[in-house]
Amino acid sequence: MDYIRDPAEIYRQSFATVERESDLTSLPKDMRKVALRLIHSCGMIDIVDDVAFSSDAVKAGIAAIEAGAPIICDVEMVRHGIIERHLKHGNEVLCRIADEATRSLASEMKNTRSAAAMDLLKDKFSGAVIVIGNAPTALFRLLELIDAGAAKPALIIGMPVGFVGAVESKQALIENSRGVPYIAVRGRRGGSAMASATLNALAAGLKGGL
Amino acid sequence: MDYIRDPAEIYRQSFATVERESDLTSLPKDMRKVALRLIHSCGMIDIVDDVAFSSDAVKAGIAAIEAGAPIICDVEMVRHGIIERHLKHGNEVLCRIADEATRSLASEMKNTRSAAAMDLLKDKFSGAVIVIGNAPTALFRLLELIDAGAAKPALIIGMPVGFVGAVESKQALIENSRGVPYIAVRGRRGGSAMASATLNALAAGLKGGL
Numbered sequence: 001m002d003y004i005r006d007p008a009e010i011y012r013q014s015f016a017t018v019e020r021e022s023d024l025t026s027l028p029k030d031m032r033k034v035a036l037r038l039i040h041s042c043g044m045i046d047i048v049d050d051v052a053f054s055s056d057a058v059k060a061g062i063a064a065i066e067a068g069a070p071i072i073c074d075v076e077m078v079r080h081g082i083i084e085r086h087l088k089h090g091n092e093v094l095c096r097i098a099d100e101a102t103r104s105l106a107s108e109m110k111n112t113r114s115a116a117a118m119d120l121l122k123d124k125f126s127g128a129v130i131v132i133g134n135a136p137t138a139l140f141r142l143l144e145l146i147d148a149g150a151a152k153p154a155l156i157i158g159m160p161v162g163f164v165g166a167v168e169s170k171q172a173l174i175e176n177s178r179g180v181p182y183i184a185v186r187g188r189r190g191g192s193a194m195a196s197a198t199l200n201a202l203a204a205g206l207k208g209g210l
Numbered sequence: 211m212d213y214i215r216d217p218a219e220i221y222r223q224s225f226a227t228v229e230r231e232s233d234l235t236s237l238p239k240d241m242r243k244v245a246l247r248l249i250h251s252c253g254m255i256d257i258v259d260d261v262a263f264s265s266d267a268v269k270a271g272i273a274a275i276e277a278g279a280p281i282i283c284d285v286e287m288v289r290h291g292i293i294e295r296h297l298k299h300g301n302e303v304l305c306r307i308a309d310e311a312t313r314s315l316a317s318e319m320k321n322t323r324s325a326a327a328m329d330l331l332k333d334k335f336s337g338a339v340i341v342i343g344n345a346p347t348a349l350f351r352l353l354e355l356i357d358a359g360a361a362k363p364a365l366i367i368g369m370p371v372g373f374v375g376a377v378e379s380k381q382a383l384i385e386n387s388r389g390v391p392y393i394a395v396r397g398r399r400g401g402s403a404m405a406s407a408t409l410n411a412l413a414a415g416l417k418g419g420l
Contacts (some may be wrong), residue, residue: 001350001353001354001382003320003346003347003350003375003378003379004347004374004375005319005320005322005325006320006345007323009256010322010347010374010375012372013373013374014372017272017373017374027237039370039405040373041371041401042371042399042401043371043372043373043376043397043398044221044398044399045399075290076290077287077290078401079290080285080286080287080289080290081287081402101223102287102346106278109215110215110216111215112215112217115215127310137213137214137215137220138211140211140213143211143213161253161403162250162252163224163227163228163250163251163253164214164220164221164224164227165213165214165220165224166253168213168296169213172211182374187253188254189252189253189254190405191225191251191252191401192287192291192402192403193287193371193401193402193403207388
């Protein structure tokens with residue numbers, strides 16, 4: 001069959017297409033490569049219209065990763081979307097969703113496992129990059145924990161998806177991120193692929209080629 | 211903060227919203243719950259307009275899963291999107307993308323690791339469910355292997371995403387699925403979440419609640 005097999009060529013043509021079809025001129029320069037990777041991850045040029053971010057987000061995310069900060073993920077799909085070879089500073093990638101302790105804490109808290117997993121990781125928040133690609137309740141709970149005095153992370157990537165709480169949790173983050181830099185996707189769209197692509201863009205350092 | 215914490219209630223309201231907003235009457239009954247889960251996985255009601263399938267796909271997928279068929283995934287994100295508690299018939303969930311053997315075969319074949327991983331699993335194709343949520347080259351290679359005489363799987367879930375080969379590989383599947391039942395999402399959209407949601411819908415048996 002006739003198709004492009006060379007990974008480097010696939011990569012090159014993919015990003016060339018995204019660059020040709022998208023208009024990222026309204027974004028600050030350091031957000032453009034994040035936006036390109038976001039579009040690339042979901043196949044939708046117009047996702048960029050829903051991207052929201054604080055002006056310090058890209059810089060803060062890169063600095064945290066380069067300082068060896070832990071990367072905290074809400075679900076395993078996010079963890080497995082992160083390209084580990086880009087993490088060169090001993091960053092731990094953490095996800096507690098499947099732990100036995102998470103299940104029992106969730107039932108005690110009368111909340112989801114995704115939310116309980118945030119509680120179990122709150123001692124790691126300080127300076128961390130928190131990547132939420134699935135569960136609105138994880139994002140709500142993260143904001144609650146910060147309000148209750150948990151240490152502030154360096155960056156929140158807030159991209160839960162779906163029909164209950166996704167819109168609202170991301171709106172809560174955007175309206176008041178508690179002083180924490182953030183990158184989010186407004187609305188119902190989001191997901192593990194977009195969230196991990198954002199982290200990958202930051203971890204790859206935004207230097208040179210995508 | 212004020213948000214819905216109860217997982218069962220989140221689930222109920224999510225699917226109620228999808229059912230209220232979508233029109234699935236053009237689909238055969240057994241495809242409707244697959245479509246609901248697809249919509250749920252990506253937050254996009256209109257994804258259903260791009261769903262393509264053979265008339266025997268749902269039946270074939272359920273029968274294969276109930277017969278204990280292996281589930282072959284193109285990438286780890288798909289594997290981790292599959293809800294294992296729904297797999298009650300000893301089904302193996304296989305993914306070879308990260309194997310050392312895959313890397314060297316890919317370089318020998320001058321193709322991607324995703325494509326090479328299909329070659330390494332071709333002895334498992336017979337009666338399997340193959341779930342492709344990321345790599346167009348995995349879907350192209352799968353069709354080539356079947357053309358070259360590999361055993362036919364029971365079902366192909368074809369949902370690679372992106373700007374190079376995604377449209378074309380899915381079109382190739384839809385135009386000539388080599389007699390293999392399939393469920394696909396036309397166009398650039400797709401991804402691990404949609405692909406694993408489709409498998410989860412089949413594995414949950416489509417009985418009773420979603």
